[in-house]
Amino acid sequence: MxxxxxxxxxxxxxxxxxxxxLMSVSMEIPPRMILGIIGPAGSGKTTFLRCLNRLNDLxxxxxxxxxxQLDGQDIYHPGFEAVGLRKRVGMLFALxxxxxxxxxENVVYGPRLSGIGDRNRLDQLVEASxxxxxxxxxxxxxxxxxxxxxxxxxxxxxxxxxxxxMEPEVILLDEPCSGLxxxxxxxIEEALTILKExxxxxxxxxxxxxxxxxADQTAFFLMGSLIEHGPTQELFTVPRDSRTGDYIxxxxx
Amino acid sequence: xxLLGERGVQRxxxxxxxxxxxxxxxxxxxxxxEGLPFIIGYGPAKFLLASDWNPQLGRFxxxxxxxxxxxxxxxxxxVGAPLGVxxxxxxxxxxxxxxxxxxxxxxxLLAGIPSVVYGFIGVMVLAPLIRSSLGGxxxxxxxxxxxxxxxxxxTIISISxxxxxxxxxxxxxxxxxxxxxxxxTTYMVTIPAAKSGIIASIILGMGRAIGETMAVxxxxxxxxxxxxxxxxxxxxxxxxxxxxxxxxxxxxxEALFATGVVxxxxxxxxxxxxxxxxxxxxxxx
Numbered sequence: 001m002x003x004x005x006x007x008x009x010x011x012x013x014x015x016x017x018x019x020x021x022l023m024s025v026s027m028e029i030p031p032r033m034i035l036g037i038i039g040p041a042g043s044g045k046t047t048f049l050r051c052l053n054r055l056n057d058l059x060x061x062x063x064x065x066x067x068x069q070l071d072g073q074d075i076y077h078p079g080f081e082a083v084g085l086r087k088r089v090g091m092l093f094a095l096x097x098x099x100x101x102x103x104x105e106n107v108v109y110g111p112r113l114s115g116i117g118d119r120n121r122l123d124q125l126v127e128a129s130x131x132x133x134x135x136x137x138x139x140x141x142x143x144x145x146x147x148x149x150x151x152x153x154x155x156x157x158x159x160x161x162x163x164x165x166m167e168p169e170v171i172l173l174d175e176p177c178s179g180l181x182x183x184x185x186x187x188i189e190e191a192l193t194i195l196k197e198x199x200x201x202x203x204x205x206x207x208x209x210x211x212x213x214x215a216d217q218t219a220f221f222l223m224g225s226l227i228e229h230g231p232t233q234e235l236f237t238v239p240r241d242s243r244t245g246d247y248i249x250x251x252x253x
Numbered sequence: 254x255x256l257l258g259e260r261g262v263q264r265x266x267x268x269x270x271x272x273x274x275x276x277x278x279x280x281x282x283x284x285x286x287e288g289l290p291f292i293i294g295y296g297p298a299k300f301l302l303a304s305d306w307n308p309q310l311g312r313f314x315x316x317x318x319x320x321x322x323x324x325x326x327x328x329x330x331x332v333g334a335p336l337g338v339x340x341x342x343x344x345x346x347x348x349x350x351x352x353x354x355x356x357x358x359x360x361x362l363l364a365g366i367p368s369v370v371y372g373f374i375g376v377m378v379l380a381p382l383i384r385s386s387l388g389g390x391x392x393x394x395x396x397x398x399x400x401x402x403x404x405x406x407x408t409i410i411s412i413s414x415x416x417x418x419x420x421x422x423x424x425x426x427x428x429x430x431x432x433x434x435x436x437x438t439t440y441m442v443t444i445p446a447a448k449s450g451i452i453a454s455i456i457l458g459m460g461r462a463i464g465e466t467m468a469v470x471x472x473x474x475x476x477x478x479x480x481x482x483x484x485x486x487x488x489x490x491x492x493x494x495x496x497x498x499x500x501x502x503x504x505x506x507e508a509l510f511a512t513g514v515v516x517x518x519x520x521x522x523x524x525x526x527x528x529x530x531x532x533x534x535x536x537x538x
Contacts, residue, residue: 055430060349087432097427100446109441110431159427166431 004072006031006170006200007052012066014047016059021047023224024066029217034192034201036215036232038208040247043221045204049172052202053089054082070170087114090163094175096155098147098162103139106147106158110166125165132195133161134187153184160191170200178206189214208248212236220244284517288510300511306477308497308505315512317479321394321487322463322519324480325473328398329405329462334455336402337409338444341451344410345417346439357414364407372471375400380472389484392474397487400468405458412457416450417443449530456527460520466491490516 005028014022022044029035037045050056051064054075068075075085087110098106107126108116116122126143130136135157139150147158156176163171173192177185192201192214205211211218212232219229220241228235228244239245257265292300295313303314340360344353375396384391420443428438444451466489474486475496488496494509494516501509 053430055426058426058429083432083434086430091430093423093427093430095423097421097423099424099427099442109428109433113431113433113437162431 003031005029006071008069008072010067010069012048012051012064012068014044014051014056014064015062017061021224022051022064025224025226027219027226027229029200029202031200032196032198033216034196034203034214036211036218037202037204037221038206038211038218038247039221039227041206042223044224045221046174048221049091049174049202049204052170052172053086053091055086055091057082087166088168089170089172090166090168091172092156092159092163092174092176094178096152096159096179098150098155098158100146100148102144103147103150103158104143107162107165110162114166126161129161129164130158132164132191133157134191135161151184153180153187156180156184157188157191160188164195168199170202171195173201173203173205175204175206177210185210220247222247281517284510284513287507288512288514291504291507291511292514295508295511300508301515304479306493308501308508311504313504313508313511315490315493315508315515317477318488318490318493318512319515320479321473322489322491322516324394324483324487325397325401325469325489326459326463328394328483329401330455330459332399332402333405333409333458333462337406337454337458338413338451340406341410341413341417342439342444345414346435346443357411360407360410363403368404368465368467369471371400371404372468375468375472383484387484389482390474390486392472392486393484394473394480394487395483397469397473397489398483400472401462401465404465404468405461408461409454409458412454413447413451416447416454419450420446449533453527453530456523456530460523460527463489463523464491464516464520466495470495 007027007029009025009027009029012022012025013020025044025048037048039045047056051068052075056062056064064076070085070088074080090110099109101109104126107129108122111122111125116125127136127140130139135154138154139158147155150158156179160176177188180188189210192203195201196216203211203215215232217230218232218235220227220235220239220243222243228239228241230240235244236248239248300313300315301319302316303312304316305312305314306317344356348356376392379396379399380391380393382391383389383393383396387395424442424446425438428442429435433441469489470492473489473492475488475492476486477488477493478485480487490512494512497505498509
């Protein structure tokens, strides 16, 4: 872990109106690995994730204090553009949200926004990203049929492909497998373990076993605070904080 | 309540509800009964497609009026649809909810202005403006289209707003998370997703425009001829009925009822198209 952190968060506080959701979270996230974030419902993990691509900006009454740096740049600095940030930091949601367009159009949506219009280039991107998301074989013969007709698991992998097509630096995943069958879940996990060689991946999950399976580092959130953050092995075998141990072993949450 | 009892109340309400529907049915039946024999007797093709309307000489061709209604309505769509949809998109996607809470009722108030008042403004302001800047009589297709375009705005805006608001927020977030701006999200995702509701709003607006009478009589000029340009004066189907019903007798009167039948059929077609668009959206969910 000698390299510079990809993302560094210091004393991040977040509020919805008067309610404080995050209590001064500080964390350094190294590049090219998977960070798992676990914690009970309402612990602030999703809010934390949505701060990293500034998706919360759109929520009325939301504000933050503290600092988040991506490659050393403050992403909440007034001169920093949220739209450009979201091209570098992709996000996969709990429920798959394909746009009501064809499979092909879903994948090229991001690249088109960045101004890529060349047909060959787009075709290449579609094939490469669908392959990386482990869905190419299932959809290659019907790229122009509506994405809404895919199964839930396929839709979620399509959404992953859509993010990969933008060639981001960081991928945020918000409980991406909560609504999926075990086979689709396994495919997504497999994709993630390959993708971490190129991307920094942050995975929020309600399933502690999933974090144990795929994450290199794990962070445990409780009531808006970061309780513990360390290599997954250590956190799961010798947690420093008793609350972490209680949560992992299922004593609460 | 005791007097009627539960079942009595239920019957009473059913009776009231059905009397509302039966009023509609009776109107439709009455117009068809009065007008249809004339259409058949005179010859549908001659009635619809001949272009001389001269009741004194027994000539009843309503083609100029059909053309006029179509022109004025299409013109109103050109004015009202882009304005209305753009306004709805702006209000739902770019404005805080509080502002929306003030603006939307205000727009709906626009629907409450009597059509005579619209016509009045058309006659006093719009027609002279067209006459002096573009030429022609002023009272014209253009004036009618502009006034109707504004009159149908409330219909288009409020139904479009409802359908744009019904688009799940996850679509917007999905698009924004891919680095789209708000405007890109609006026109690439939100509006296409709300398409069927927006189309329905435009069709319903069209139905209002084609059926509007008072404002059109006041601003369109009422000359029975096929317009050569948007600056020509025209008489729509509705205007024809309203202008001549007062003194029409015999065949002339029947011909006006027959005009009503044509109008009724057009509006029924438009309404069922709107209904189909809305149902298509419901089926997709």
